[in-house]
Amino acid sequence: MLKIGDFSKLGKVSIRMLRHYDQIGILKPAHIDYYTGYRGYSIDQLPRLNRIIFLKEIGFSLSEVMKFLDNHLSVDDMKSMLIKRQKDIENEIIMAQVSLKRVEQRLNSIQSEGESPKYDINIKKTESFAYACHRTIVPHMYQMDFYCFDMYDKIYKELNKINVTPIGPEITMYYNEEYTETNLDVEAGIIIPLSSMQKFMTQESILKTRLIAEEENVAFTVYSGPFDGLERAIIELLTWIEVNDYSINGTIREIHLSGPAHLNDKVVESAIIELQIPISKIK
């Protein structure tokens, strides 16, 4: 019979761990002294301890380890648990590799800019939404201002007329496949309740309504500053997508988080804008 200290040395585990395993019942000492409470382990409990350590090391929780050891478990059950673990580990590795890339990238941007980067680019999923919109071709970028004001003005007036209250911010969609400065295919829209969509049908509104599907993977960044700084942020985002082996999988969107972009006929001088681009991983 071994005392807990000796047994812990044989098994290369802490005394505390053995006490813990006793407590949760995964490895009870072969004998406990009635008066002193001293735990006594027998050497033939060592294989069990080693099996516990092994299963723990490959990532099973102690309750899973218990299932494994209390052999109410068929061989097939063991197999499927191991296969699940295998897939989980494979996933963990992929996630870790992604993290690694993101760290490296952050390091690069610090290296080249000599300071912390201006844009944080993350990935998230987006929900679906309904919006009322107006689409047009803008001949040149520097006219964006005027055209957008015009479109949003129309939308707000129309919404007012048919008595629909927006439930979300302004969203500008860029339909051009490539980055360009001329002939921009732009749609301006405002999020409305799903339930209000039929109003547009029945009243033959000048506005279109569209249902935008949810997206699983959207690269995004939140920009804050004047509107003409937005271009740089878009370029950063596009570069990021390329560097990280993603491909563009939908329409570039600009969401005016800080409210309408135009007040009293002129563009607001400082805004908070979220840029979104749906993406998918290149195989």
Next chain:
Amino acid sequence: MLKIGDFSKLGKVSIRMLRHYDQIGILKPAHIDYYTGYRGYSIDQLPRLNRIIFLKEIGFSLSEVMKFLDNHLSVDDMKSMLIKRQKDIENEIIMAQVSLKRVEQRLNSIQSEGESPKYDINIKKTESFAYACHRTIVPHMYQMDFYCFDMYDKIYKELNKINVTPIGPEITMYYNEEYTETNLDVEAGIIIPLSSMQKFMTQESILKTRLIAEEENVAFTVYSGPFDGLERAIIELLTWIEVNDYSINGTIREIHLSGPAHLNDKVVESAIIELQIPISKIK
């Protein structure tokens, strides 16, 4: 000013998380209503939230994230934190890959044996120890029994004579480079206190004493059963080492955990024996 629910939707985090970030001070709401306690967030807090999420996702703890954000941090400090994280992730990936291999192997052994494997093979480090020993060449395996009895008998008698008490079990070392059945170069020894080593010098004992160095990586398994089943366990262990791209880096050892292997002139019929082989990774 946004209510907590709206802000949590923009940031794709739970309300509870925002409350938590408020509590630990990493992201305090721009305004708190004095009477209701309602938290009010401003949209320009969104970039900070996104940066928190980003740093969290690449594996920093919230206290590390705080350090990052409370910019008492120089660019060099940021760099070194990122580099450390980079190394940590690289390590995590390697560890995960090792786990993966072990899972796959366990799956294989279930597949081929149709049941849970008999031997758990793990890796551990071992401490250094002193031992008194006797070495000899055993002509053929089936004589091991007799030769070992003889050696251990000599050792026990000698220890008794010079009044040294063993502090550890019997250890048998196999010096042959390759697995063989004839001319086994075997050393039998018993662990003794370091302090007793000089006794052997002064009294010119027939026993050698040796100091065995600690080993960083030792593949081991605990076998229990009759002595003649040991061979299979050794073969398993050797196979495992090969399959896992390790190379043997020291002497194979057999440790008699259940006590002396010979009692009253004959070998004990059931024993618990740890097999150890120091290893190193093949590059």
Next chain:
DNA sequence: TTGCTCCTCACGTCACGTGAGGTGGC
């Protein structure tokens, strides 16, 4: 008045590490 949103505790999670305070065996 009824939902919906917000609030503050406070327990639970997981596998132990780390004292505090005390006892048993040589």
Next chain:
DNA sequence: TTGCTCCTCACGTCACGTGAGGTGGC
């Protein structure tokens, strides 16, 4: 008697999830 080992609580870890119990605004 002095170390050394053992014992039992019980708090702390980390980043929230999940109620419980209650309030404010439309």
